[in-house]
Amino acid sequence: MVLNSILFYFFAALAVVSAILMVTRRNVVHGAVYLITTLLATAGVFLLLQAEFLFIVQVILYVGGIMVLFIFVIMLVNLDVSLLQYQFNRQRFVAGVLALALGAQIFLAIKMGQKSLFPPLHVPDISPKNTEAVADALFGHFMLPFEIASILLLVAMIGAVVMAKRRV
Amino acid sequence: MGHLFTPSILRLVLPVLYAVVIVAVLPLMAGYIVLMERKVMADMQARLGPMRVGPHGLLQPIADAVKLLLKEDIIPEKADRLLFWLAPLVSVTMALLAYAALPIGPAFQIADLNIGLLFILAVSSLGIYGIVLGGWASNSHYSLLGALRSAAQLVSYETAAGLGLISALLLAGSLSMKDIVMAQYDQGMWFIFYVPIGFFIYMVGSIAETNRAPFDLPEAESELVAGYMTEYSGFRWSLYFLAEYANMIIVAGIATTLFLGGWLRPFASYHDHMPGTSIEFLDALPALLVLGVALYCFFLAPKQPVKIQKLVMGLVGGLCLAIAGILAGSLFASPGVLQGVHGAFWFMAKVFGYLYCFLWFRFTFPRYRFDQLMRLGWRFLIPLALVNLITMAVALLMSREWGWSLRLTSILAVVVTLAVAMWLAKNDEVDSVVPVAESE
Amino acid sequence: MSDPRTTELTNVSTTVLGADEIILNMGPQHPSTHGVLRVKLKLDGERVVDSECIIGYLHRGVEKIAEHRSYQQFAPYVDRMDYVAAVSNGLGYCEAVEKLLGTEAPLRARVVRTILTELQRIASHLLWLGTHALDIGALTPVFYCFREREEILKIFEKYCGARLTTHAFRIGGLQYETYDGFEQDVKRFCDDFTHRIDEYETLLTENRIWVGRTKGVGILSAADAIALGVTGPVLRASGVKWDLRKAMPYAAYDLYKFEIPTRETGDTYDRYVVRMEEMRQSRLICLQAIENIPTGPIMARIGKVLKPPPGEVYHSIEAPKGELGYYIVSDGTTQPYRVRVRPPSFINLQAFDKMARGSLVADVVAIIGTIDIVLGEVDR
């Protein structure tokens, strides 16, 4: 169990640090690389919770799929031009208010979930066959939302194709 | 001593041992695959291939390795140092990581993950970053073009290869690699016979995924010089090289496990289905084969021109003899050891058979143009894979519900898929001929 | 001559995703430009918007040297222009000077010249096929082609001592009599050559990827070809049935029967088919010729010092690359006043821009290969 907590703290720290690094980098591609490390770190946390299917989906979907397209676009559109433009930052007041609201929400969440902050040492052992469990839920109990979601995705894809088609 | 190998310790130590073996053996194996490639290429082109370093060029990989290590490692001046250093590392680590779930023998598997296959696919899809970041970091038009092309190619062919795999998964019912092989053992038939089109689609997809043969656009020598690898040299370049060959072995491993029955001997479960008849003599085949190779080496040894080459050839003969001894010896040992040792042999034989097809395609087919490659991927392979998936599922259902034998229904499925394939190829033919003149 | 397709492409204002057009520089040191040719391509993404060939890297001033050499002394220089088809260069020059002198080589010399020139055509087409297939990615044909070409070079070596820049002919006929066994060698080569060509055809002609990579690539219509002065297999593949060996027979071509292969669409695949068929026809000519090589002298009686009367002549032959012409002006001295070489590769290369426009980067390599240029002849 000691190994579990050590790993957890490692992944959590990794995620936070690379998230900060991502935001502060001047070079866009470096930012993208740090975003990837953040996503991998969260995948690690899923694994610690024995949810290996989620771990795999996170890795394949986010890191293997979406981030590749991110980097693809970054490369195609050379962004050095946009970096040189003057970055203004006049909405200080609006930013302040937003930060306050977000802070309050987090504080409330911590306050309410007081008990759950220090979990019992022993993590309940989810059934080993994680994938089957997810599959049963997805295609059994949540059949309808699954279909709706897939239709939504289909519509989005067709929309993208139509928009791109006109141009080529 | 007994307490030392308690199951929990064993469960920890053994995988680490396997991991060390694989990581150590892999560069050597990659080197010898390069030698095999050059020898097969030479054979197909009416010439001899490397003959100078060692008998019949057998020590060539060592020479290559030393050369690569000694070569100067140049970093372009305006290159992005961090990414330039990181990219080959990402490629190699992802390639090596995928070996975790590969079942070389019944026991020889680092970790029998519950989601084995998915893990390998996920990790090998991360290999794209090595290529894409490498292309970007070298800060030159050529590598940028090469990197973009390979990213697009990998993404599109992963879907095709993945769908090809799923049709085999339908039969296996589980994602764990060991269970897949066991499923083929229980059903007494390799999945390649049930779903041959799935195998074909996966083979084409895997060739494209490892940037090889007709799909080697990214480092198409003639147009883009060497694609994303242009600016790399010395050890860094050899990391990419190692990653490419490691990927090839993984892809061959997946194909063997899913379609060619992993470590199973041909007709492995013969006696279960046809009790009484026993064809155990097949077990002796590996030993005889390796013995033959050993004898051939001894036969060649005296004919070598240089004395040192005679020695090395004799050594190689001895090595083969030893392996033949182990294979023969394990015949009489307990079934577990028999399956372990022979399993590894059969797995390796099938992997190298699959790789031979890679090399064979490389030297007969010219290279696809990039848009043809994309069209083949999106317009032909992926629809065909989907259709194959559906027909296979229907066949499976028919055999389960109406009790027809799976062999019959799968043949039906194959016929339907072939018909669709013909139709797809025909109308694909029409508009692919004149891409340029559309605007006329 | 504004071609609708090009104007529509060039005024493409906004390019894809705003990425600006890349100027890609191929050569002069590039594996697939068949020598020191530099091509500047303006790319919009993968598509070629504009191309410009920069040549002159191999310019040795052959025409200037000609004005300071006697007629016989200039003959070896001619081999160095199209070094892949040196024998047919020599034939063109010797026949041009013979025409200038008003004499003609004896029949035996003309027949042997025809045999050697046709063998050289096969060798030149073999080298073209090997490198062209290699550019498109087929790694194997190049080794088969060079194995056959080796046989032909052996015949040249036995006949005149040299393999590449042979200087096989002399003005007025031949320097050397054919060596014993010349007919047997040529016969043996021709006999097993059909089997070899079938080997290449099985490897490439029906190969779906090869057809995909060559069909519809680098299209040149018949009208464009004639307007651009393109000659040789490139012209015949565009549908113009014209071959100097038939239109204006020289050497001993009028004695033999052979076909002129032509195709219609004038794309890379058609040029491949035309050249493969031409190799078969050349083999037929060689077979007919060696059956009966007439006896007789091999050198016309023209004396050692050649002083052609003042005047000028233009004589051209069908070299493997196209019409190779020599325009020689004589001022009565032993040295030509002006020798102008009409280089087929130079003029065929001019058609590259029309073929490459609108195609993809990967096709540029195939188009350079299909025009079959040799930079020695382009730059002279």
Added chain:
Amino acid sequence: MANDPSEKDPASKPPASGAEGKPVAQKPAEPPQSPVAAANPPATPDSTAAKPAAPAAPAAPKAAAPPAKEAPPKPLPLDNELVQRLKGRFGDAIREATLDRKQAIVTIAVDQLREISRYCRDDEKFDMLVDLTAVDWPKREKRFDVILILYSFAKNERVRLKAHAGENEPVPSVCEIWPAANWLERECYDMFGMVFEGHPKLTRILMPDEWQGYPLRKDYDILKQDTDWVRENLGIESGQ
């Protein structure tokens, strides 16, 4: 022609004509086949390709004409229908028409070059520009000859248009008529310095762009040129 070894004295050592190495298959007794008028192929026996009937001795042993002393006659005036049509159309722009070694040469005025070319291509069906080059006659006051060799697919015949142009006299470009002329004219400019007005991009094609002088002119001194270029570009004294 500065200091090249003068070629006046015929090289002495070439071996006697006729192969002395390998004896000719058999010494033909009858006199060698005398040269027949060059252009049209000699009336060899139109032996079918496969097997000429008689052993291919020359058809009829010609009279033993002396070796080619009486070379083809001086260029004689040519007056076929093509020349008449040209004269009818362009009058005195057609300076003269001659036949030299069986090849038609029409000398024309340089300023009418484009019109005559267009006429030749459209009406006379000379649809291919085989070659466009120039010859330098420094002694003449109009020193350059612009040579256009045209070929007609329909009539399978060639004609050679020749125009005399002075040193800095612009020559009308025929690029619009035959696109083939584009590079050919650039080469003429590069080698002779002749300016073709109306040419889309008249720049040097073979020589480096910053090269001084025009190599193929007769008065072009290669040695001085070489040292200047080497000193400027490579910064070393040429060892010439």
